[in-house]
Amino acid sequence: MALNWTRYASPASFHPLAGKLIPWFGWGAAVLAAIGLWLGFAVAPTDFQQGEVYRIIFIHVPSAWMSMFLYVVMAFWGALLLAFNTRLSGMMAQAIAPTGALMTFLALWTGALWGRPTWGTYWAWDARMTSELILLFLYLGIIALRQAIGEARRADRACAVLSLVGVVNIPIIYYSVQWWNTLHQGASVKPTGSSMEATMLWGMLVMSFAFWFYAIAVVLSRVRSIMLERERSAAWVAALPEVGSAR
C-alpha cells in the first residue's frame, strides 16, 4: 500500500505523528550517546600525537556535520514552501533554524578548544573556520529576519529566500580544506574510506547518529509548539486532548 505523503503536509495530521516519533528519537539519541561516549572514552585508544585531547572529535565532528546538514534540510523546506506554499514547510524551516545555530556554535566552540592545544591557537581566519562562522551568521540572520517580520507567512517566504541564497556556503565549507591551504586538517572520513583507527571511527559515527536523533527529536518538538502558536484558533487544535480539556 502506497503511503500518502501529502497527507502529512497538513499540521493537523503531522502534529500527532510528530508526537509519536519524539520519544523514539529522544531515547534513541540518549542510548546512542551512551554507546558513543563509552566507545570514545573507554574503548578508543589515546592518540600518539595529540594525547587525550583528540577525544573532542566525538562531539566536534558530529556537531559540524549537523550544522551543515540541518542548513540543507532547512533550505529544502524553504524550496518546498516557495514551490507548493504548504504551511508545514515554513513551520519546519522555522523549527530547524535554532537547532542549526546551536550545532554551528558547538562546532566552533569545540573546534576552538581542540585547536588551542593542537595548533596553538583558539582561532584562525582560515577558510574552513571562517565559512563555518558565516554559517552561524546565516542562521542568526534567518532567525532575526523572522523576528523582524510580524506576519508568519510573509516571514516564511523571506526566510526561505535567504536560506536558499545561503546554501551556496555549504559546499564552500565542505570543500574549503581542498580549495585553499587551511590550518584546519582535511577530511578523515571520505566515501572511499577512512584514515582513522577503527574504534575512533565507530565512536565518531555512533555519536553522529546520536546528534542526528537528538536534532530530529528537538525539531519535531519545536514544530509542534509552532503549530499550536500559529493555529491556536483552528478546530483541530481545539480537538487536541491537552488543549480541549480546558473547555
Add this chain to the structure above:
Amino acid sequence: MNHWHFILGAYGVTVLLLIVEVVALRARRRNAVAAAQASIENLPTP
C-alpha cells in the same frame, strides 16, 4: 599532553546547551498549550 580541561570545557558546554534547549522547548510547549486553551475558551459556545 592530556589537556583534560579542554575536553571538560568542550563536553561541559555542549551538554549544558543541549539541556538548556530541551528545557526551553518544554517551556515553549507549555506556553503554546496554555495560549491555545485561552484562545478556545474565548470562542463562542455553540
